[in-house]
Amino acid sequence: MSVQPNYFEQFQHVDIDDLADAIGEVLENPITIEDADHKLIAYSSHGESTDPARWSTIMGRRVPEKVLTRLWKEGIFQRLLTEDRPVHIPAFDDVGLGKRVAIAIRKGEEVLGYIWAQEVNRPISTEDDEILRQAARAAVARLVQRQGKRKAEEQRRKDFFWELLLGNPASEAQIRRKAESLHMILPQPFQICIIDAPNGQLDRYFYPFIMREKLMSVSDGTQLILLMGKISPQPIDSEALHQSTEQFLRELLEKWEQRGDAGKLLAGYGQAYSSYQEMGRSYREALQVIKLKRLFEAETAQIYGYHDLGIYRYLLQLKRWSEADGYQNVRLQRLKRYDRDNQSNLLETLETYLDAAGKVNSTAQRLHIHINTLSYRLRRIEEIMQVDLDNQNQRTALYLDLKADKLGKEQ
Amino acid sequence: MSVQPNYFEQFQHVDIDDLADAIGEVLENPITIEDADHKLIAYSSHGESTDPARWSTIMGRRVPEKVLTRLWKEGIFQRLLTEDRPVHIPAFDDVGLGKRVAIAIRKGEEVLGYIWAQEVNRPISTEDDEILRQAARAAVARLVQRQGKRKAEEQRRKDFFWELLLGNPASEAQIRRKAESLHMILPQPFQICIIDAPNGQLDRYFYPFIMREKLMSVSDGTQLILLMGKISPQPIDSEALHQSTEQFLRELLEKWEQRGDAGKLLAGYGQAYSSYQEMGRSYREALQVIKLKRLFEAETAQIYGYHDLGIYRYLLQLKRWSEADGYQNVRLQRLKRYDRDNQSNLLETLETYLDAAGKVNSTAQRLHIHINTLSYRLRRIEEIMQVDLDNQNQRTALYLDLKADKLGKEQ
DNA sequence: CTTCCATTTGTGGATTTTCACAAATGACCT
DNA sequence: AGGTCATTTGTGAAAATCCACAAATGGAAG
Structure with missing residues (x-):
């Protein structure tokens, strides 16, 4: 059975429940229309054959939470929100959801709601897709109207939210x-x-x-x-x-x-x-x-x-303080000078070592060097910087100054 | 040979070189008089028998540096500056210093200079102490005069120093x-x-x-x-x-x-x-x-x-900043709450561990607990604080916040 | 009293770290 | 070319750390 284009146009100015009934008649199946928040807007009244999901939706005037989460998890809503076509949904018996087809009601990019067609009296094939498309188009006007008020309130909510934020x-x-x-x-x-x-x-x-x-x-x-x-x-x-x-x-x-x-x-x-x-x-x-x-x-x-x-919570501030009173970590500068003079990169070694929380193994791996090379370099670093890496205070200060110093370069 | 009291008083208003000669005659030994800075002021002229130290002093118009440092090291000056009596000094041949006796010339608490009596012609016994005491008293007036100018300049130097400091x-x-x-x-x-x-x-x-x-x-x-x-x-x-x-x-x-x-x-x-x-x-x-x-x-x-x-360079500022900001380290507070609730002291364990730069052995020793107890506690700490102690960033921030928190209590 | 649970201590083995020493490499200087 | 020196890599043994499991302790709840 096919329907001429604009078949549902005649329902534009009629009650939306009548539109649901009309779609239901054409598809010979129970129909539910919801808004974007999954609140029930309308449903077809013919035929008692339905599933627990639809029943609960009608009784609670909203799609039950567990059905929604299930559909989100299965990626159904993701498809509905991004695709223009009807989406064919298998049954999820554990949440009382029978086989059905759904389509988003959209105006431009915005999704205003959904039409759900249960497949209980007869299967809904891809040939019916056009019907659902037309039905969705016909529902837009009613939902826009409905949405109007909600949108205004939503805008006021957002304004309020900004107020709270700022x-x-x-x-x-x-x-x-x-x-x-x-x-x-x-x-x-x-x-x-x-x-x-x-x-x-x-x-x-x-x-x-x-x-x-x-x-x-x-x-x-x-x-x-x-x-x-x-x-x-x-x-x-x-x-x-x-x-x-x-x-x-x-x-x-x-x-x-x-x-x-x-x-x-x-x-x-x-x-x-x-x-x-x-x-x-x-x-x-x-x-x-x-x-x-x-x-x-x-x-x-x-x-x-x-x-x-x-520490990154502190670093910007630390950097600013150090600059304000002209502080320089002399040891760090000595190491950097050494690196410059000898084309070495002990600073990188030190940073990697500190980042690795002093684990020599992982440090050596990250740097692709032999573990003894690392230990030799660390000894050199301690000599050059006159620092004791086993002293937590010195080590921490070094770590902070090193990271703060990096910041200077990047800014 | 003994001398009547105030024997040297007659030299009060005479040239200080004459005083040196007079002391030298009484003690039958070469005499040297220096100011507080060891600059030569006067020396007895009789007799050629002397040691390299005295010779250099006279030639250079100042006691040689190496002799001075030696005497400081041996604690001679410390005694001269604190004791009122003559100090008997053994020979230090390696710096050319023969056996001698010295006394500080003091006015009140302040030391103005020294009289040195070499022991070369005859030994100087403790019986001669009174002679040196009198000699020192006689020298005061001359040295005070001399000191007058130096003190005024010294005061101006100190004023200048304060200026530079402030x-x-x-x-x-x-x-x-x-x-x-x-x-x-x-x-x-x-x-x-x-x-x-x-x-x-x-x-x-x-x-x-x-x-x-x-x-x-x-x-x-x-x-x-x-x-x-x-x-x-x-x-x-x-x-x-x-x-x-x-x-x-x-x-x-x-x-x-x-x-x-x-x-x-x-x-x-x-x-x-x-x-x-x-x-x-x-x-x-x-x-x-x-x-x-x-x-x-x-x-x-x-x-x-x-x-x-x-880190202590930063800590005060950091603390102030965090307070102004109303920041609290939530993890640290959780641990403190746990300690309160369970009469435990995991905070101390954590602090000791961090102070020990993560060395379990020394941490356990410092806390007088079994190493496995420590490892158990650390595991608990990581659970309670939801922190990864192998993550250098978290660890450092914890260290800082912990020390800053301590500061809060002590202030 | 028993039971439960967090904590402490003990044991043993695998793994990592530390340290000393030696050999190889390569840049730089004479 | 030879020598010096810093650096890298290798070897091996001692020390420290990590991990899993078990047993003892001791306080709190039932």
Whole structure:
């Protein structure tokens, strides 16, 4: 059975439930229409044959959480959000989800919602794809209308988020009230995460990830700022939050690597706080991480959290102090002079050794030299610098000055 | 042969050379009179029997350097400066010094010069002591006169030194001119060393040391400030200067320990500079060392030079910065909480381990625990703090935060 | 009282580090 | 060419570290 083009156009100005019924009649299967947040908008009323997933969706006026997470995990939503065509979905019996076909309702790039067609009375073939496409097109107008209000509120939410990020003259109670009035559920504890992409198109690319985590987000063009936190029944502690953020970033970066299109993706997050007055602080911390990851690319490659910055949290400041009072590490300069005079590279040896936390084996491996060569060089370094590498104080100061010195060159 | 009291009084207003002759006649031996700086003032003219040391002294109008250093080393001057009686000195043939007796010429506490009586024609016994005592008393007036001019200049030198220490609006050339006009030989390179004694009597105590090194010095009551440097023909480098200062302080502190009278002696020195405009800087650095030695008594016990401060150079500022920022090392706090909750002392274990530069053996010894206990504790620490002690960055940051945290408690 | 659990200490073997000594290399100087 | 010197690599033995497993201890909870 085929349908002439623009068949569903007649439903444009009718109730959206009627549109669902019309699609259902054509495809001879139960239909569900949801918005972008998976809230139920409409469903076809004919026929009782349905699966637990659809049943729960209708009863709860929203797609059940476990079904959603399953679909995210299977990559279904990723496809729906990026592909224009209907997506054919196998059954996932463990979450009560029967076989079905879905298509995103989009206006331009933006996804407004989804149409779900269950395959229960008859299979839905690729020949039906065009029908779903037309149905999606017909649904746009209604969803746009609906979206209008939500968008306005969303904009106000984002403005509020920026307010929290940039300044914080408001009291904790005021913040809570305003959040409530905007239907915004603030997680506790939370942390700010920044994703910095070289090209400007980060919004579209990361949309699936953000959707999946239902994160509050704003973007200033090059940086995407996320409010990380879990709005789960049982509250999680900061440690767990850190780990979940790490996990999130790992997946995101992995995906980015797979694309491998262009440039380096930088990401960082601030510490976890429970008071919303500290959102600005977490934001500034995340910014600091991004800044330091640019300055110490190799050293901070595995670092994303402000609390994991270690000495790099201090280095800029240390460098500034040292410059302000004209301090120079004389020993370091002696070594550098020696390197210059003898075309050697003891500085690199020293740095590698310190980076390796004094493990001679791994140092030698990294430098591709014999272990005895390393030990000889270290002895020379101790002689030239008049330093005792077994003295933790001297060693630490050396490590700091060395890294700070590197910074000078790179700036 | 004995002499009536005040025998030498008649020589009070006569030429000091006549006094020397008179003493020589009474003791039947060659006499030499020197000022506090060992410059020759007078000598008896009878009899040719003398030793190379006296001969050189008369010819050079000053006691030869090698004789002086030998006498300092043997502790002769130390005795002369502290004892009121004549000191009987054995022969030191290797520097051409025959057997002799010497006495300090003093006015109150201050030593103005020395009378030397060689023992060549007849031995000088303790019975002659009174003669020398009287002779010394008779010499005072002449030396005071002589000293008058020198003291005035010395005072102007000290004023100039303070000027250099505290401010430096003058140009290098101006400084040199003024130093020259005050007959002051400025060493190059130099460094400022401060000795801080709890009681006020440091001047007298350290006088021998300062005299020996011929150092420029001023005191502000509790602190003795020294200009360290060698005015040797061939210039020495900063490295050698550091070592000589270390050596100087080691000896001085050892002497102080031996006395063991009261309180702790603090000493520190700034970096070596060649430009006199930087004298203030070296002074401030030395002050900083003293300050930090008070704050980190155990940790900086072996540190005297500013260039050896290591992380302690940063720590105060770092601490202040972190506080201003409201930063807290969450991991450290977790460990402290654990210690509180379980009456354990993992923090001490961690600190000792870090101080020992990660050597398990010496850590276990210092803590008096089995090495496996240590390894177990370290594993627990890594678990509790969620830290990787093999990661140099984390480890260093931990070390810094831990020491800074300690500071907080002590202040 | 027993049981549980964190902690401490002991044992033994694999691995790594440290150190001393020797030989080879190669740059630089005479 | 020969010699000097810093550097690299090799060998081997002693010392230190790491790791897994087991047993003892001792306090807290049931």
